[in-house]
Amino acid sequence: MTRTAVPPTTVRPRRRQPWVLPLGLLAVAFLAFALPPYVTLDPAEARVPVPAELPHFYPMLAAHIGFGSVALLSSVLQVWPWLRRRRPAVHRWSGRAYLFAGVFPGAVAVLTVAPFGSMGWGQQTGNTVLGLLWLATGIAGYRAVRQRRFADHRRWMLRSVALTWSIVANRGWLVLCLAVFSPGALGGGPVDPTALMLAVGVASWASWVVNLAVVEWWLRRRPRPRRDQSR
Numbered sequence: 001m002t003r004t005a006v007p008p009t010t011v012r013p014r015r016r017q018p019w020v021l022p023l024g025l026l027a028v029a030f031l032a033f034a035l036p037p038y039v040t041l042d043p044a045e046a047r048v049p050v051p052a053e054l055p056h057f058y059p060m061l062a063a064h065i066g067f068g069s070v071a072l073l074s075s076v077l078q079v080w081p082w083l084r085r086r087r088p089a090v091h092r093w094s095g096r097a098y099l100f101a102g103v104f105p106g107a108v109a110v111l112t113v114a115p116f117g118s119m120g121w122g123q124q125t126g127n128t129v130l131g132l133l134w135l136a137t138g139i140a141g142y143r144a145v146r147q148r149r150f151a152d153h154r155r156w157m158l159r160s161v162a163l164t165w166s167i168v169a170n171r172g173w174l175v176l177c178l179a180v181f182s183p184g185a186l187g188g189g190p191v192d193p194t195a196l197m198l199a200v201g202v203a204s205w206a207s208w209v210v211n212l213a214v215v216e217w218w219l220r221r222r223p224r225p226r227r228d229q230s231r
């Protein structure tokens with residue numbers, strides 16, 4: 001029997017990314033909380049006011065939520081470095097699902113709804129600009145990969161995922177903004193409608209501007225020297 005020695009450098013330890021599982025669990029937990037009122041497709045159960053004079057509003061809102069769910073779940077697979085490197089075919093297929101069954105139809109649907117939000121121009125403009133940027137970053141990321149500009153593809157897709165996750169960040173921002181501008185809305189006290197609209201408007205903008213700023217900082221930061229190279 002002959003023994004073949006495997007040089008240690010050829011056997012790479014599988015890198016673990018401890019944040020992937022918590023991120024996936026957060027996406028599932030968010031959907032478990034957000035989706036139930038919409039699975040019945042009954043406008044009366046919606047958590048947001050549905051304007052009776054806009055018959056397209058509820059179907060487009062429901063479509064947006066369905067496509068948004070696909071985008072949120074598949075985004076976790078897309079940012080998982082191990083999957084990208086070791087299972088590129090899965091990365092490609094979940095990437096197609098992310099864009100064609102998530103971001104593109106989800107953004108088109110939401111652009112028919114966002115300008116009509118019931119919480120004033122702050123919310124309406126914040127969500128409409130978010131919808132446009134969601135579409136634009138998805139298109140830019142897809143064009144880049146078709147043209148094999150992989151570094152650009154990575155940058156655009158990270159921006160897109162930051163925008164997708166703004167829906168989760170929004171829940172935190174909303175509580176914070178209500179506590180600051182309209183505490184009555186949290187505690188069952190008196191609610192000034194103007195202050196409530198201000199809180200919702202600020203939360204709508206902060207949800208995606210902060211996510212995008214963090215990703216932009218991360219993309220532009222100086223790369224740290226890798227430990228094996230610095231030695």
Ligand code: HEM
Nearest residue numbers: 034047048068069110114117118127130131134163164167
């Ligand atoms: C990133 C682009 C997105 C934009 C511009 C956007 C915009 C909107 C708008 C305008 C509404 C209606 C709010 C109202 O009229 O008060 C809404 C509601 C909703 N969106 Fe999105 N959204 C986005 C992404 C997502 C994603 C990725 C999900 C994931 C499932 C999602 C889930 C929901 C849910 C569940 C609601 C209903 C609100 C509630 O029940 O509290 N959205 N969104």
